[in-house]
Amino acid sequence: MNYGKRGTSKKQKSMNSKTAKVGKKASVIFIKAFLICLLAVGVVGLCGGIGIVKGVIDNAPDITSASVIPRGYKSVMKDAEGNKTAELVTAGSNRVWVDIDQIPEHVQKAFVDIEDERFYEHNGVDLKGIIRAGIRGVTSGFKRTEGASTITQQLLKNNVFDFMSEDTLAEKIERKLQEQYLAIQLEKEMTKDEILEAYLNTINLGQNTLGIQAASNRYFNKDVSELTISEAAVIAGITKSPNKYNPVTSPEDNAARRELVLEAMKKNGHISQAEYDEAMADDVYDRIQTTNKAKSTAEVYSYYVDATIEQVINDLQEVKGYTSQQAYNLVYNGGLTIETAQDPKIQAIMDEETSNTDNYPANVKIGLEYALTVEKPDGTQTNYSKEMMEKYFKENESSSFELLFDTEEDAQAHIDAYKAAVSEDGDKIYENINMTIQPQVSMVIIDQSTGYVKGIVGGRGEKTTSLSLNRAVDTTRQPGSTFKPVSTYAPALDSAGKTLASTQYDAPYNYDSGKGRAVRNWNGENYQGWSSIRQGIAQSMNIVAVKTLTDITPALGITYLENMGITTLQTETTADGLNDYTQTMALGGLTRGVTNLELTGAYATIANGGVYCKPVFYTRILDHDGNVLIDNTEAVTRTVLKDSTAWLLTSAMQDVVTVGTGKAVNFSGMSVAGKTGTTSKNNDVWFVGYTPYYTAGIWAGYDNNHKLNSKSGETNYHKKIWKAVMSRIHEGLSDPGFPKPASVTSATVCAASGKLPIPGVCDGMVKTEYFAEGTVPTEYCDVHVTGEACVESGALATDACPVHEFRVITLVPENNSVSGSPLVAKPCSLHPGNVIGSVVQPTGNGSEVPISTEGQDASDSHDDSEEDTDE
Structure with a gap:
């Protein structure tokens, strides 16, 4: 730059020139015009925006205090033949209305502090909360978001917008604007106490309960007026997500949320530090009830209805975009017609056979679930769990004591003895008792061509509550050897270069390349030597399965399992260092186990030629006016296996039921394939198999993992039931077999x-x-060689062998526990000495290749893994 006199003078002349003045004037005009246009666009945009918002508000429903009071129509469930199987009504939702003055202050504050801490300050919309949520979303790259809906807005969403889906972004924005507008209007109609009262009486609190009174009764068997601060925090913690924070099924998640509730109450001055500490020290989850004690005249739903309700509520959220509360309200108040896939004839046969005492061992046991609260005259309470009861009798009766009894009278006698030991005269007793017949059973039948679940049994014995424990759908158990075909052999044949003829050497074997514990076959040390995958499947050979999974890697196995619908795998390493990427996965050794429904669905994939169909309980959901909300008549499918892989697995699993471990399930007149499964300590037994029509999975065992007694028939009754059910449902059906595809x-x-x-x-x-x-x-074959062999042992002859001859000798792995170990000819161990003669390996073209035996003697044949190491 030139800042001297001449430069400055020159600059001034330039600025004063005519050309410069014209240019400057044009620039000013352009800027003014641009600003005027920008202002005009802004005004038009503002007017348009106001018009859009006004249109959205005009479309909002009218709102009064009556709008947020529960109302609706009963929903109906029908089976595949159109028969009504259940009515889902509000009465079955366990709602019990309670006035606000009957709800303790600390209960009210627990909900307000965690859901809407400025509830008493805003006019229905919390601007500070909206700004905070927006900032949090932006700063986290929208990876971490939080809600800004007030209690007033939630009340509207749950009761006014409860049946309205939000499929598009525009609909979501429209609904949110209407919700905010109506929240302001509702605050003019109702007091804060009236709004909070309606909210606390209509909120979904899980386990088929709506409202704080029903939840108090459901989880703690007490009136809401008796809830402690700790208990109030448990229930308030459910609100954000009734499934995720359910204190019965997910106590750890609820505990984390409960702590946030208590921290919010302390921060806002609604509880003291001492009250906070007392609540945090409370073992509240020990006394949460696992069965519903709420008074209700509603019918007890079947296991099939229970499972359908859960799937419908989930799909309304996943497919239609409803919140959990909206989905729940729609099911119980929306007048839906739910058409299910249940076959009434198949279901009736399943119910009959699983209820038939002749199908079970004679030694019936009674399992006890027990929780006790003892309240002293001064109001202090002590809680006792079933684990504490079991520990008491282990110390005072028998070290092997379990909560399993020969009769209900025996169970009650132990309950009475325990109560007498931990309570005194004048104490109040609150207890929860649940006695269940043992051992138990669950069963699932699926039409593999559609994914339709034709029937389920969630347990034996009388079902006394709706939405109770469903062993077919909810319970995860170790699958044992039923996991071999889906975790190991399916991926091995499909994409890892293995065939049914591929062999593994069945001999003593240890995990982790020989450094881990021994793998044992179910029949002990009856090792078979070189064994094919077909043999491994038919005879359920553990070592063959583990070595095969080691070859193909557990990671490949997990990929296939997930594609076949298994969702319970532990793919992330836990704090304890556990995951399912292990060799034990081949034998069903899992962190959490699998459900019967998902395991049966995986086998249905094989039965359906390698195509997975998602198991579904319903075919269509119709709204109150008969419009289709969700249509499941078109199966959700994906191809997981080649048709050749599916047929080869079927061929091998036909051997299971004809010459293998599953002969007891076979019945005449129909082609059957499947796989048995038993866990290492006889805690679980399975059979999952299929015909050309249906896939069926059955599990048996004790709920408390008590060992099944093989001598009394407890490890085989499930096969008897499977055969009884499947033979009956196939009566009159022709047998098309399992046609071999052209790709085989x-x-x-x-x-x-x-x-x-x-x-x-x-x-x-x-x-x-x-x-x-x-x-x-x-x-060509690479395991057979020729040479001098000991006649007695068949191994390489030594100079100490009394009789030897030239014959075929079988090579074996040098170290059977190491994958890819070189094959060697083992010297005779019966007659230690120096190897004599030469060994040659014939080839397919007629030539021979010498095999070195240098340095080998009888001591080389010793294998430490032959030591008996029981699992």
């Missing part, structure tokens, strides 16, 4: 190697096997 061919192989046989060497081990196109072996 056959070939002759050596049974020991799974490869092409060498003439004159493999002659005694030749068999015909099925293969997917393109997977027929092209290499």
